[in-house]
Amino acid sequence: MGKVLMKGNEAIGEAAIRAGCLNYFAYPITPQSEVAEYLSRRLPEAGGVFLQGESEVAVSYMIFGAAAAGARIFTTSSSPGISLMCEGISYIAAAQCPAVFVNIMRGGPGLGGILPSQADYFQATKGGGHGDYRMLVMAPASVQEAVEMVMTAFPLAEKYRNPVMILGDGLIGQMMEPVEFPDDLRSEPSNKDDWATNGMDTRRSDKRNLVKSLFLDPDQLNRNNLALKAKYDRMNREEVRYETYHMDLDYRVLIVSYGTMSRVCRTAIDNLAEEGIDVGMIRPQTLFPFPVQQVHDAAQKQSCVHVASIEMSMGQMVEDVQRALQGVKPVSWYGKCGGDVPTPEEIMEFVRTLL
Amino acid sequence: MTPDLKGIVIIVGNYGSGKTEVAINLAVASHAEGVAGVRIADLDLVNPYFRTREARHQLHRLGIDVVLPPEKYLHADLPILSPDVAGMIKQPGPLNILDVGGDHVGANVLAAVADAFGDKPPQMLQVVNPYRPFTETVAGCMKIRREIEAAAKLDMTGIVGNANLIDETDVNVIYEGHRFVQRFSRESGLPVAFVTADVGLMTDLDPDRLACPVLPIRRQLVPPWGRSANLAAG
Numbered sequence: 124m125g126k127v128l129m130k131g132n133e134a135i136g137e138a139a140i141r142a143g144c145l146n147y148f149a150y151p152i153t154p155q156s157e158v159a160e161y162l163s164r165r166l167p168e169a170g171g172v173f174l175q176g177e178s179e180v181a182v183s184y185m186i187f188g189a190a191a192a193g194a195r196i197f198t199t200s201s202s203p204g205i206s207l208m209c210e211g212i213s214y215i216a217a218a219q220c221p222a223v224f225v226n227i228m229r230g231g232p233g234l235g236g237i238l239p240s241q242a243d244y245f246q247a248t249k250g251g252g253h254g255d256y257r258m259l260v261m262a263p264a265s266v267q268e269a270v271e272m273v274m275t276a277f278p279l280a281e282k283y284r285n286p287v288m289i290l291g292d293g294l295i296g297q298m299m300e301p302v303e304f305p306d307d308l309r310s311e312p313s314n315k316d317d318w319a320t321n322g323m324d325t326r327r328s329d330k331r332n333l334v335k336s337l338f339l340d341p342d343q344l345n346r347n348n349l350a351l352k353a354k355y356d357r358m359n360r361e362e363v364r365y366e367t368y369h370m371d372l373d374y375r376v377l378i379v380s381y382g383t384m385s386r387v388c389r390t391a392i393d394n395l396a397e398e399g400i401d402v403g404m405i406r407p408q409t410l411f412p413f414p415v416q417q418v419h420d421a422a423q424k425q426s427c428v429h430v431a432s433i434e435m436s437m438g439q440m441v442e443d444v445q446r447a448l449q450g451v452k453p454v455s456w457y458g459k460c461g462g463d464v465p466t467p468e469e470i471m472e473f474v475r476t477l478l
Numbered sequence: 479m480t481p482d483l484k485g486i487v488i489i490v491g492n493y494g495s496g497k498t499e500v501a502i503n504l505a506v507a508s509h510a511e512g513v514a515g516v517r518i519a520d521l522d523l524v525n526p527y528f529r530t531r532e533a534r535h536q537l538h539r540l541g542i543d544v545v546l547p548p549e550k551y552l553h554a555d556l557p558i559l560s561p562d563v564a565g566m567i568k569q570p571g572p573l574n575i576l577d578v579g580g581d582h583v584g585a586n587v588l589a590a591v592a593d594a595f596g597d598k599p600p601q602m603l604q605v606v607n608p609y610r611p612f613t614e615t616v617a618g619c620m621k622i623r624r625e626i627e628a629a630a631k632l633d634m635t636g637i638v639g640n641a642n643l644i645d646e647t648d649v650n651v652i653y654e655g656h657r658f659v660q661r662f663s664r665e666s667g668l669p670v671a672f673v674t675a676d677v678g679l680m681t682d683l684d685p686d687r688l689a690c691p692v693l694p695i696r697r698q699l700v701p702p703w704g705r706s707a708n709l710a711a712g
Contacts, residue, residue: 128609128643130494137611153526157493164612237526237553297527298701299494301609301643383701390703462553464702 126301131266131291132157134302135199135225136165138273143310144195144223145171148185150178150204153237154293155227158199179204183211190220191334193319195277195310197223201293202231202243205251212286213252216351217336219318221280223273224258225289227296230462238462239293241382244439247290248411255348257355258288259362260410262381266300272408274305279362281313283354290410292435294383294464364408365417368392373426374403376474377452379418379444380433381407384464388433391470402474403427410440418447427452429477433470434458480507481672481691483601486567486574488588489638490630491605492613492622493580496640498522500605500674501577502533503695505542506709508573515571519545519563521587524579526553528699536698536709543571559587567594576600578630581622588630595632602630603671605638608658609651616662623666637663639673639690644697649682656688677707 129137136158139147147166149159159175166173176182182198189196200208205226215222228243230236247260259279263269272289280287316326320334338344368385369392380388385406392402405421407414422430430452432441441456448454457473459465481504489501505518518537520530531552534544546552547560566574578584604623612618623634641647641655652675663670672691675683680694696707 126609126643126646127611127614128494128607129611133494133611160493161611239527293527294701297525299644301646383703386701386703466702 126303128299129266129302130157130297130299131269132199132227132296133161134266134270135273135289135296136161137304138270139197139223140165140169140171141304142274142277144197144277145169146189146194146196147171147198148174148176148182148189148196149198150176150182150200152201152204154229154239154296155199155201155225157296158225179207180210183208186222187211187215187218187220190215190222191218191320193313193315193321195313197225197277199225199227201227201229202240203234205243205246209246209252212258213254213256214336215286216252216256216258217254217347218334219284219351220334221277221284222286223276223280223289224286225273225291228290228292230460236462237293239383239435239464240460240462241292241384241435242437242439242460243290244410244434244436247288248413248443256351257358257411258286259283259358259412260288260290261364261408262290262410263295264382264385264406266295266298267302269295270302270304281315283358284318285354290382292382292384359412362409363412363414363417365414366406366408367421368404368406369396369401370403370405370421372401372403374401374424375426375428376402376477377421377427377430378402378404378433379407379430379440380404381410381440384433384435387464387467388470390467391474394467395471395474400474400478413443413447415443415447418444419449419451422448422452430454431474431477432456433465435464436460480511481693483508483671484513484573486570486576486595486600488576488578488600488602488632489605490578490585490602490626491580491638492610493524493584494610495580495605495607495613496642496674497580497605498528498530498577499695499697499699500638500640500693501575502530502537502698502709503674503693505537505575506540506696507693509540509542513573516573516575517543517545517566517571518575518577519560519566520577521559521563522577522579522584523559523587524581524584530577533698533706533709536706540710559590564591564594567591582625582629585626585629588632592631599632601635602632603636603638604634604668605640606659606662607640607642608655609641609643616665619662620666634668636671637666637668638671642674642676647676647679649679652679652683653687660689
């Protein structure tokens with residue numbers, strides 16, 4: 124199959140099918156409704172099931188049920204819809220079921236607006252729902268990367284038996300770029316027989332599998348939380364992904380930026396280089412686990428006098444950047460969160476003020 | 479050879495086929511060819527981003543009339559239709575371009591203004607990019623044609639070939655796309671009104687290989703790290 128021109132939302136839908144996920148439950152919301160639109164056409168062709176729930180709360184528990192039964196499952200929504208799903212996500216994490224959630228972020232809080240945003244960083248990486256759980260969070264910067272991350276998300280969710288989130292801003296969902304898909308289905312075998320309630324006859328086992336999130340015995344609850352913590356510690360050790368830009372130069376400013384915001388930063392960095400101002404960038408591809416060590420090490424470079432977190436929010440990722448730096452270099456935040464994406468010129472102006 | 483169109487021209491097609499770029503650039507090319515009084519109306523009630531309204535300032539500066547909902551509703555969660563559209567259809571200028579939202583869902587809006595057309599059926603052009611999902615086959619294009627005609631309660635009158643992979647488009651993509659719309663034309667009986675090509679590819683294109691007019695595209699709907707092309711150039 125050659126290249127095709129796709130909206131991010133359509134490509135995310137197609138990528139899920141290519142990853143062997145034939146179950147999709149969702150509720151429409153701008154700016155991600157094209158995933159549902161696309162899959163309502165494509166899933167029946169592929170032999171799959173698309174079900175629209177009566178609300179995002181309902182969808183999150185439909186996902187829980189399907190995941191507990193061992194089905195490969197995902198959903199997509201946008202910020203207010205994800206807020207409604209957070210309760211179900213907490214239950215799914217507690218019960219150690221794999222599922223993939225895609226958030227195509229719009230402006231908030233509240234109903235906010237329909238334009239792009241990155242203001243759900245805290246919600247995705249620090250909780251959202253209640254209790255001691257984490258999601259593995261990946262942030263694509265292009266439509267092609269969204270495809271690759273969706274295809275990676277399913278095996279990761281199954282490896283850790285934990286929800287995985289793809290965190291894209293509205294632009295990732297709405298913009299069109301040429302993309303390529305692998306010809307073959309990349310459907311890895313699932314480990315579901317070890318834990319899913321898929322029937323003892325089906326898996327030819329005499330062992331009962333039990334999926335639950337209620338642990339009234341304090342020792343049992345503590346043990347469950349320790350098991351979850353061990354998984355999140357392992358993610359921190361093994362799953363950090365990031366990309367660098369201009370890091371071989373003697374950069375004076377280090378930018379940390381993710382998603383489509385990082386592409387605006389690239390243009391600003393190229394323009395600043397022409398002015399003789401060298402700037403480097405780390406783009407976290409995983410937001411949890413955050414590349415703590417990598418950002419810390421990059422800031423240690425002798426030439427680097429300042430670190431800037433540039434985001435389409437009022438300063439959320441900047442807290443992880445500060446945590447990574449432990450005070451070794453000054454950190455600033457720059458961003459906007461009304462729907463207008465900061466321009467390359469605005470970023471250049473901000474970087475100049477740091478020098 | 480640029481397209482020569484007059485009266486009311488409705489631009490329809492499947493979601494993401496490139497209707498808005500075609501509509502904007504058709505307005506600009508016709509204006510440059512000396513058509514006095516080009517008007518363009520944004521009827522896209524489907525797409526939340528990347529709409530005709532993004533080019534409104536450049537179009538206004540060129541003297542092209544843009545019919546839009548009031549400014550304060552431009553980013554409404556539920557897009558609205560300006561009542562000025564019916565007025566434009568009832569009293570058309572020399573060239574009136576209607577940029578309609580994608581698929582039959584987007585074309586539903588045409589049934590709402592159907593009365594305004596009276597007994598003069600307008601031209602309705604189906605934009606086709608064979609590199610998009612659901613229109614990579616002639617059968618797919620025929621299905622979308624039927625669905626749009628049923629929703630709009632109007633007949634399709636022509637095809638616009640808009641083959642492209644945005645930044646990765648080369649002349650072979652244009653030639654392939656041209657062959658594709660010729661096949662669609664043969665099977666549907668609809669004429670090919672024109673094909674498009676990015677303005678940067680125009681000098682490399684062999685006009686003898688294209689049996690129809692070519693509309694140069696100066697891309698307007700770009701992400702924030704890109705820059706839209708100057709519509710006044712050339």
